[in-house]
Amino acid sequence: MAPENKNRATAAAILPLVGGARNIDSIAHCMTRLRLGLKDRALVQDEALKALPAVLGVVEDDTYQIVLGPGTVARVAPEFEALATEETSQLPLTAEELADRGAELKAARKQRNATPFKFFLRRIANIFVPLIPALIGCGIIAGLNGLLVNLGWLTGVTPALAAIASGFMALIAVFVGFNTAKEFGGTPILGGAVASIIVFAGVAKITVFGQTLAPGQGGVLGALGAALLAVYVERWCRNGVSPGRAKSRAWGRVPEALDVLVTPTLTVLISGLVTLYGLMFLAGEVSTGIGHGANWLLDNTGAFAGLVLGGLFLPLVMLGLHQALIPIHTTLIEQQGYTVLLPILAMAGAGQVGCAVAVYLRAKKNESLRTTIKSALPAGFLGVGEPLIYGVSLPLGRPFVTACVGGAAGGAFVGLFSMLGDKVGSTAIGPSGWALFPLLQGNHGLGTTAAIYAGGLLTGYLVGFLATYYFGFTRQSLTDLNAAPAPTEPATPKAMEPARS
Secondary structure, three states, X not given: OOHHHHHHHHHHHHHHHOOOHHHXXXXXXXXXXXXXXXXXHHHOOXXXXXXXXXXXXXXXXXXXXXXXXXXXXXXXXXXXXXXHHHHHHHOXXXXXXXXXXXXXXXXXXXXXXXXXXXHHHHHHHHHHHHHHHHHHHHHHHHHHHHHHHHHOOOOOOHHHHHHHHHHHHHOHHHHHHHHHHHHOOOOHHHHHHHHHHHHOHHHHHOEEOOEEOOOOOOHHHHHHHHHHHHXXXXXXXXXXXXXXOOOOOOOOOOOHHHHHHHHHXXXXXXXXXXXXXXXXXXXXXXXXHHHHHHHHHHHHHHHHHHHHHHHHHHHHHHHOHHHHHHHHHHHHHHHHOOEOOHHHHOHHHHHHXXXXXXXXXXXXXXXHHHHHHHHHHHHHHOOOOHHHHHHHHHHHOHHHHHHHHHHHHHHHHHHHHHHOOOOEEEOOOOOOHHHHHHHXXXXXXXHHHHHHHHHHHHHHHHHHHHHHHHHOOOHHHHHHHOOOOOOOOOOOOOOOOOOOO
């Protein structure tokens, strides 16, 4: 037998006796020993290994060491590594391996997203995300109240429900200001105090640029800007030292003894004047533009806009850019009572669900992956897509694209009806999938709104399924996904014998 064939034969004999390629974490060698990192020591067949002519002994330390002797190990190790790699490529992908691959992709995405702009977007998201529970609770109560009013039931209770549902939204600017100052290192209550100017009824007596201000003008965007300004004024007074942090230099422009009186006063006064005579007007124009822009987009290009938004939302999530939509959603809810964008974006999750069902049917022999899909699907139906994204579609590659196609189709469906005059909106942000039904609201009855949203979900499910089933896999990837796992014989651990020199 040729030397290279002999070395390969030795490697081929050793590999199944250590549990196969899937049982190996690492491969290395020293002068005399092949050193293996093993996942499960119990799968090793010690006696069979020691019976191989080329094996001089086995030693167990931090790694499992097979003694082959000088010279031999340097020739067998490359052959062993090549065989392990070849066997691994022929093994079916397990759910654990897909999850690991998804975790690697998620970590790589997180590293790519560590840019100053995306860091700023995350800080903006940190302002609004804590408000979501209140938005959801008040949104559901508003929907319930609307249903009771339409049915003419409990007329003595509906005014109370309206007050409960509307109270938070009437003061949301204050909470945004509080969270903004907290996030950017200012005193939270000062941020809330400046933002409260926006919703104070007395602003109706003030005229700016020839226009009388209206309470709430500028909304959450104005509150965000006002609180940011308050943070910078406060820092200016303290010469860059944030409250509660160690002083890195002399106290600053305001003497320390007067800080408790002067700094809050200047912060509220300067920020308040700028808010009244500048920010409220500017933020009001921007907020109005956002509302008109969203309505124009869906009224005139509904199907196309829905296709683009539904299809690109998941890539936006991967890039971390979806956080820029949170203030837009909140502005629309504040202006119109609901956001028309969220139901369209929710179709991306429907595409993921349809994709996962197709993968489940195509991966008939991959029980590990099928188990993962079965456990993740209920959450997917309720709009929690991360388990399906990072555990199934994204690691597989092409199914992630076909899932986006399903989302695009569902978005186009909802957008088409918006263009025809039937708007579908959500009174809160956060939920998606079936969980969004209690929050639905539109310009027509709840039944029509729910039917359109349900039609969008079904379209997303169906197109995501068909696109993935027929176009989600190459012939080779489907073969790899369903490859029969290599059988491994149970091994009885034996006592180690010392290596022979």
